[in-house]
Amino acid sequence: MLSRTASNLYWLSRNMERAECLARILDATSRLTSLPQAESEPTNEWESAIATAACAQSFKVNYAEANEQTVTEFLAFSPYNPASIRNCLETARQNARAVRTALTVEMWDAINGAWHELKKFDGKRLSHDDFTRFLSFVKQASLAYDGSAYRTMLRNDAYWFSRLGILVERADATARILDVKYHVLLPDEERVGGPLDYFQWASILRSVSALTSYYWVYQESVKPWLVADLLILNRQMPRSLASCYENLSRYLDDLAQFYGRQGNSQRLARAMLTKLSNATMDDTFQSGLHEFIGTFIADNNRLGSAITEQYLT
């Protein structure tokens, strides 16, 4: 397969996944800010959202203050933010057009349909209700793309590259949510979780659409260390770091077998999976959750570069 084709498939999936992650972050932030703020802890949730999306610097260049209006505009619609939802969907369609024949008709329809639908949403004029509809449209578009790929693609290198894109992006998104919110997850024997903390935890779960899953898995009220466990180590949870790496490692091995050759990306993914498999939440908290997440984000980026170098250029 041409490297350019593989690259377009990979980035197409990354962009669709990123659009969905941003929509979930905006959704969760919007819910959280509608709750009464604690006098003692004046946190700015909109700033957190910007930090989670990893674009604080370019945001500051364009806006003076992080509030609902500016953050929403920047993350969802801004042409100045290359990774805004709108730009992600547009870039995804460009990727798709460039490799039109490598896609199934269903995948193309999902992407092209989303792109046409996108034109109906004018960022400047959206009411609150319209914006909610916009977020749900983005999530639907990503689901439609993902579902059509899953149900219609041949299981060969094209499919694996599209999966790798989703998984690298997803691992990054989950890790960044944890990175920004790690402090509310730290176990504190002294602290009794007040309603505000509960909302924070629930909001984290919601931003990865895992609130319901949490109850299914743990069958108890929301506890911060269990939230961390669910998002980091629990392989039942498709957005957890462990689950992402279980699949990354699997698809990279599929590729290596298909091509009869393995390289740096296989080794990196396997090392990451081993690390996650051997970790326990206790150890992780003990040695520092924040450091753990920071290292993970760097390693995940390294895997992205390794995939690019090995296959996409």
Place this chain on the structure above:
Amino acid sequence: MTTAFDEMRASDGSIRPAYARLAEWLGRVPADVLAYRRREAEFIFRRMGITFAVYGEAEATERLIPFDIIPRILTAAEWTRLAKGLEQRVKALNAYLYDIYGKREILRAGIVPDDLVFRNPAFRPEMNGKPVPHNIYVQIAGIDVVRTGADTFYVLEDNTRVPSGVSYMLENREIMLRLFPELFSGHRVAPVENYTDELLATLKSVAPASAPGDPTVVLLTPGIYNSAYFEHSFLADKLGVELVEGRDLLVKSNIVYMRTTEGPKRVDVIYRRIDDDFLDPLMFRPDSMLGVPGLMSAYLTGNVTLANAVGTGAVDDKAVYSYMPEIVKFYLGEEPLLRNVPTWRCREADHLKEVLERLPELVVKETHGSGGYGMLVGPMADKKTIETFRAKLKHAPADFIAQPTLALSTCPTFVEQGVAPRHVDLRPFVLYGRDRVRIVPGGLTRVALREGSLVVNSSQGGGTKDTWVLDR
């Protein structure tokens, strides 16, 4: 102007045998059914267009080339004669190119004037004395043919650079099979679906001698913003070869590779749909972002085949065209089987004089023009347009040729008023491989949808038809 030859109806009003069943069917099917099928065809085309022919951001205004649902029919005898003429023509085109980039015997023999070669902007001095694989220059030719009588076919134009339109030939047949299966069961129509197999066989046959037994073929496109991108991706898909852009290729030690997920892979044959100018920034336009640096060097070393060869434009302008009968005779020692439209070369003073006198009855074309642009159809033009052309001709006579206005044949066509005769031409695609010449029966029929119009180009409101060659 004489009355046009009607391909369905003889002058006494009777139906020609090849059209008997079609005429009977047309008489039986109500107009609203035809209208419905046409809408259906348009819907399918649009869907295919939307699913894989999306260009630029002006997608909303993307135009479909109108498709006429009534097929054009040629008999096996007519086709056999035509095909022989096409084969002869393409052999002569190749011989001419081989000669002008080699020994130039035709110049020494005084058959064509020197400046037709050396002052031709499409002539590539870089190709002088350089062999090309198997001495074949034009592997894929689109020869535009018009008909004026039962046995009279004229070549209107030889397209030897990157002729396009073959995807319409294939899609038109596909649509017709879907919409009118009952029509096919009553006729024995020669298939065209094997075109891409024949094309692949042709491309593989011209691989360099150093290539492995099963050479690697790619299709080189300028990219998604090119207006023919749909055809490029369509053909690559059907050929089962990679659709590459310039940036997918690299040249190392004069060998061409494509960048793949399994590392660089050697390429032997490039079916290029990029003009000469953009092929290699090191040799041609340095600002070309579409090409591959070093490609020409690899090509001239003989490590890769370009189809068509570089410099084939030197034979497809309209000034060279006017010498084609002599060119055929010179190289093949045969009488041309297909006629050439008599052509006045305005570069010659006595020709120019006659052209200026008879301007209102002639067709005037730019020597290097194409697509029906910059063309005067005397009998259809108003006084002002004619005078504009008169001035142009006087100013730069060498840029123009003139021809008599041909009464192009007509075929029944489904238009607003119902079924009515409209003027048509035909572009058959001729494949010239090392082993043999391949021509799938038929080609792309273009039809001037406006009543009386003789301009069939899609840029000028022309449409297309499926072209049937009956097996017997």
